[in-house]
Amino acid sequence: MQRRDCLGPSLHKHTVLQQTKKRTEWTARFVAQTAWDQRKVGMSAKRRWILTDPLTVVSPPLPSAVFLQRLVKLFFGCLAAVACGMLYAIYLSTYHDRKFWFSSRQELEREITFQGGSGLYYYYYKRMLTAPSFERGFYELTIDNRTVSGQTINAVERLSLYPELITSFIYRVTGSQDLMEPIYFYIGAVFGLQAVYVTALFVSSWVMSGTWVAGMLAVAWYVINRPDTTKVEHAIPLRDNWALPYFSCQVAALTGFLSNKINSATEMFCYLTMSATTFTFLLVWEHSHYVLFIQGLCLFLLDSFDLVPSRKMADIHKVYLSSLFLAYLFQFQNPALLSSPLLSLLISSVLARYFQVELASPSRPKYQHFVFLYIRDFVTNFLLCQESFQTPVQDFFLRLTQASVLPFYFLVLFVCLLSTLQTIYRRLSGEPMKTNLRLEDGRIGEQPEVIYHVFHTLLFGGLAMVFEGMKYLWTPYVCMFTAFGVCSPDLWMTVFRWLKLKSIHPVVLALILSTAVPTIIGFSLWREYFPRVLAELSELQEFYDPDTVELMSWIKTQAPMAAVFAGSPQLLGTVKLCSGWAVTSLPLYSDINLLRRSEDTYQVYAMRSAEDVYKILTSHKTNYVIIEESICNELSHNKGCRIKDLLDISNGHVVYDRGEIYSFSKHGRFCQEIKMNYSPYTNYFTRVFWNRSYHVYKVNSVISFQY
Numbered sequence: 001m002q003r004r005d006c007l008g009p010s011l012h013k014h015t016v017l018q019q020t021k022k023r024t025e026w027t028a029r030f031v032a033q034t035a036w037d038q039r040k041v042g043m044s045a046k047r048r049w050i051l052t053d054p055l056t057v058v059s060p061p062l063p064s065a066v067f068l069q070r071l072v073k074l075f076f077g078c079l080a081a082v083a084c085g086m087l088y089a090i091y092l093s094t095y096h097d098r099k100f101w102f103s104s105r106q107e108l109e110r111e112i113t114f115q116g117g118s119g120l121y122y123y124y125y126k127r128m129l130t131a132p133s134f135e136r137g138f139y140e141l142t143i144d145n146r147t148v149s150g151q152t153i154n155a156v157e158r159l160s161l162y163p164e165l166i167t168s169f170i171y172r173v174t175g176s177q178d179l180m181e182p183i184y185f186y187i188g189a190v191f192g193l194q195a196v197y198v199t200a201l202f203v204s205s206w207v208m209s210g211t212w213v214a215g216m217l218a219v220a221w222y223v224i225n226r227p228d229t230t231k232v233e234h235a236i237p238l239r240d241n242w243a244l245p246y247f248s249c250q251v252a253a254l255t256g257f258l259s260n261k262i263n264s265a266t267e268m269f270c271y272l273t274m275s276a277t278t279f280t281f282l283l284v285w286e287h288s289h290y291v292l293f294i295q296g297l298c299l300f301l302l303d304s305f306d307l308v309p310s311r312k313m314a315d316i317h318k319v320y321l322s323s324l325f326l327a328y329l330f331q332f333q334n335p336a337l338l339s340s341p342l343l344s345l346l347i348s349s350v351l352a353r354y355f356q357v358e359l360a361s362p363s364r365p366k367y368q369h370f371v372f373l374y375i376r377d378f379v380t381n382f383l384l385c386q387e388s389f390q391t392p393v394q395d396f397f398l399r400l401t402q403a404s405v406l407p408f409y410f411l412v413l414f415v416c417l418l419s420t421l422q423t424i425y426r427r428l429s430g431e432p433m434k435t436n437l438r439l440e441d442g443r444i445g446e447q448p449e450v451i452y453h454v455f456h457t458l459l460f461g462g463l464a465m466v467f468e469g470m471k472y473l474w475t476p477y478v479c480m481f482t483a484f485g486v487c488s489p490d491l492w493m494t495v496f497r498w499l500k501l502k503s504i505h506p507v508v509l510a511l512i513l514s515t516a517v518p519t520i521i522g523f524s525l526w527r528e529y530f531p532r533v534l535a536e537l538s539e540l541q542e543f544y545d546p547d548t549v550e551l552m553s554w555i556k557t558q559a560p561m562a563a564v565f566a567g568s569p570q571l572l573g574t575v576k577l578c579s580g581w582a583v584t585s586l587p588l589y590s591d592i593n594l595l596r597r598s599e600d601t602y603q604v605y606a607m608r609s610a611e612d613v614y615k616i617l618t619s620h621k622t623n624y625v626i627i628e629e630s631i632c633n634e635l636s637h638n639k640g641c642r643i644k645d646l647l648d649i650s651n652g653h654v655v656y657d658r659g660e661i662y663s664f665s666k667h668g669r670f671c672q673e674i675k676m677n678y679s680p681y682t683n684y685f686t687r688v689f690w691n692r693s694y695h696v697y698k699v700n701s702v703i704s705f706q707y
Contacts, residue, residue, distance in 0.1 A: 077212035081202040084219045085195035091223070092191045092232065094537050099233075101544075108556075108578055110183055112548050114237060117573030117587025121237035122186060123580070124161050128168035129182055138165060142332075148594070149564040149582045149621045157332045159588060160286050163189075163242040190236050193245040197230075198222055200248035201476055204255050205484040208449055209514075214487035217518050221479035224403045224529050228396055228475045240472065243285035248476070250277035251295075251456075254316075258308060258448040260435045275319045282327035282337075286590050289324070289340040291473065294463070296320065296345045298455035303349070305424050307433065308448045320346050378602075378650035379595045385641035386589070388469025396471060400478070403529070404521060409478050412485025416454050419445025419494050437490075439507055442497030444490040457481050486521065489514040547693035551626070552578040554689050554696070559624065566601040566617055567626035568643075569594075575626075584620045599650070605631055606647035607665035610674070614684040617699050624688070627695045632671035644669065 097103050100113045114122055124141065131137025141161065145152040155161055167189050171177070176185055201222060202215030222229050232241045253273035256262060262270070281288045299316060302308045320342065328337045337343065383389065400406040423445040427433065433446055444450055457477055464474035485491050489510040496506035555565070556579050565575050569587035576583050585597040600616045604627055617625055634642050648654050648663040655662045667673075674681045674697065689696035 073212075077206055077215070080212050081199045081206070081215055084202055084216060085197075085199035088198050088219065088223060089191045089195035091533070091537070092194055093188070096187065096191075096233070096236075098537060107183070108552055109544075109549055111577050112545060112552065112574060114574075114577065115235050117570040118235035118237045119577035120573035120587060121159065121161070121164055121239075122183070123573075123577040124155060124159070125164040125168055125186055126182065126577075127580075128164060129171065134169055134172060137168070141165075146580075146582060147576065148586060148597075149584050154332060157334065158591060159586075160239055160284060160331075162330075163239075163284050187236050190232060190241055193242060194230065194232055197245040197248045197476075200245070200252040201480045204248075204252045205480045205487075207252070207255050207259065208447070208453070208484040209488040211487050211514070213515075213518055213522075214483045217487065217522055218480040218483035220522065220525055220529075221403060221405050221483060222476055223533070224525065225400060225405065225475060225479065228399060228471055229479070230476075231472060239285045240287075243281055243288055244472070244476075246277045246281040246284070247288070247291060250274055250281060251477070253277065254295075254452070255449045257312065257316075258302075258452055260437075260448065271315060271319070274316075275323065278319055279323040279326050282323055283330055286336070289337060289342045292320065293340065293342040293345060294459050295456065296342055296349075297459060298452055300345065300349055301455050302448065302451060305427050307423065307427065307451055317346060317350060376650050376652070378599045378646055379592070381641075381646045381649065382595070382599075383589060385646065386469075388467060390468045391466060392464065392468050392471060400475070404524070405479060405482055408486055408521070409482040412482055412491065413454070413457065415491055415494055416444060416450055416485065417458075419443060420451050420454050421445070423451070439489055439493055439510070442490070442493040442495075442506075444488065444494045447490070453477070453481055453484075483518070487514055487518045547691045548574065550691055551689070551694045551696070555579045555581065558689070563623040564621050565624050565626060566604075566620065566622040568602070568628060568631060569598050571626060571628060584617075584622055601625075602643055602647060603670070604674075605644045605669065605671050606651055607653050607663065607667050607669050608651070609667045610670070610681045610684050613670050614699065622699050625685070625697050625699060627671045627674070627697070629693050629695075632669070 100110075102110060102113065105113075111119055111122065127141070128134070128137040131140065138156070141155045142157075143152055144155040147153065147155065156165065167186060170189075171182060171185050180188075198219045201218050202212070205214040205218040206212045208214075226233070230241070230244075231238060235241070250273075253270045257267060257270040257274060278292070282292070299308075299313065303310075303313045324337055324340075324343060324346075328334060331337065397406065400409075423433065423443070434441065434443065437443055437446060445454075457474070460470065460474040460477065464470040489507075492510035492513045493506060496510060501509070552574070555575060559565075559579070559581060561581070564582045564584060565572060566584040567575070569585050572583040572585055573587045575581060576586075584601050586594050588594050597620065600620065601622075603613055603616055604625060631643050634644065636642050645663075648665075651665075653663050653665045655664045674685060675695065677687070684700055685697040686700060687695060688698050
């Protein structure tokens with residue numbers, strides 16, 4: 001009894017304290033729940049769902065001073081981005097006019113400047129403008145029987161002519177006929193898209209670094225490394241010159257969409273922009289789904305390690321699937337889209353998410369390194385010998401190093417990659433990602449947009465090390481990624497956290513370096529490369545090809561309108577553009593039937609008899625064949641990739657003797673023998689035009705045997 005009396009007051013006091021504590025916790029919980037419910041009132045369903053997402057950051061209302069400061073920063077950043085794009089477009093236009101003397105040339109000479117067969121696309125643009133109506137012109141292109149001899153093709157589907165359709169439509173409806181010539185409107189549209197290209201790179205670097213100085217540095221590096229970032233100077237109408245600006249906009253929108261620092265309105269804007277640009281990118285370039293497949297692999301890696309919110313990945317899958325479906329419809333049920341690796345990747349990703357399969361170590365695609373082997377098929381060897389499939393030369397890396405891009409790129413990539421690997425390790429260990437990162441944290445690898453670009457530059461960079469053509473997809477983002485890194489305080493803070501810097505406050509030093517380093521780089525680039533850029537605009541270059549002009553003038557004035565011409569695909573593209581006459585093949589390397597036709601017309605450079613070549617040409621209803629001296633007498637160090645070497649291999653005219661390769665046949669090389677003007681060549685062909693570069697022979701309809 002006495003013991004209970006002693007413990008009684010203590011027990012009673014403890015009980016009262018517990019009840020008071022529970023009552024306080026219940027009251028705090030009730031107040032918090034009430035406040036949460038009040039925040040939900042008046043919000044849209046999408047906004048309420050975003051608030052409940054644990055990986056979404058909800059920022060409190062900003063003070064008016066801070067809001068005004070950010071608004072001013074946004075205004076000047078957008079102004080700088082647009083200014084950079086417009087200045088680049090003006091630079092391209094001025095440089096193009098100086099290089100080709102474009103404004104002082106006649107129409108025929110201007111069209112010849114579209115090199116490499118790319119002028120074929122401009123031909124269809126002109127054809128749409130001469131049609132009675134847009135609808136009639138579009139219908140005629142879908143049943144085109146005036147381009148390839150003996151074939152009716154859907155030119156819109158076969159050559160991806162939507163850029164020409166859209167440009168011609170805008171030229172018609174805006175009444176630009178009275179303001180400028182069609183060719184200026186066409187090249188102006190391409191230069192305008194290049195302005196959009198660099199503006200999107202500017203925005204991507206700005207979004208990741210938080211400062212528009214990074215965007216200006218990215219544009220500067222892009223312009224300085226122009227030979228390795230774009231092909232617009234050499235062949236304006238190429239499909240990738242139309243398509244890559246849309247891809248750049250899509251990457252910029254995806255960068256913003258992946259960021260945890262945006263609000264719902266900005267996220268919706270990024271989503272809509274990403275949807276529109278993905279669809280347009282698929283529509284205007286036949287190889288775009290391969291590029292999106294590589295991008296899809298980057299996003300697949302993010303999703304596999306749970307580095308991005310699941311709802312965002314679901315939205316991105318919707319963008320891909322809807323864009324593929326719409327592109328499939330607009331491209332006349334193109335079967336290539338149904339068999340594309342992108343669609344297979346999307347389906348497997350959706351199934352994996354549906355069955356909740358956790359892939360801790362996702363498999364990466366294995367890309368075959370194409371090596372020229374002894375293959376007798378002409379088309380296979382011809383494609384493998386294209387410049388796009390060759391390995392990059394050392395000059396490419398030397399140029400990037402001299403412009404200071406490559407050294408800083410490796411530094412930025414090393415820091416971001418190592419921080420990303422740390423993030424992946426923490427995720428695999430069960431530690432959640434921090435969404436409200438501060439500068440003091442020094443974890444640049446926990447930003448989803450940074451992780452995406454790390455995977456992006458690694459995958460595209462790996463392909464660029466193998467294929468020369470991939471450098472035009474990789475180098476622009478090297479410039480953007482490097483500019484972001486050197487201007488980002490988060491990157492410097494991450495380095496200081498690793499070094500455990502204590503002598504100087506790391507935040508202050510990170511802010512200083514993120515300003516000082518790009519300033520020094522920009523000043524050095526300005527001093528070294530700005531005079532060169534001005535010199536390029538002041539120098540009057542001269543591009544003039546009198547032999548080609550003479551040939552095209554003869555075709556337009558002397559050849560009958562129903563004539564069919566045979567020759568190299570690149571030259572036939574120019575023939576089609578300048579004259580409109582039918583041809584036997586087109587410079588299109590994604591169509592196996594046209595490639596086989598090109599192989600047939602290339603036989604004039606093989607060691608074949610006059611009768612064999614005559615039968616091949618007449619099977620394609622050829623009236624005239626053009627022989628080029630540059631192909632017939634081609635001298636190249638890479639002998640295995642010359643046209644005549646490829647023909648000798650495919651025709652079985654190659655002999656191996658003691659490690660050396662020789663070409664041998666009982667017939668001489670046709671392009672050389674026909675110039676001798678003796679039988680039996682004169683029985684089948686009659687020379688009607690020649691100059692230093694070209695020889696044109698009429699294919700006789702009636703064979704006269706002379707001995």
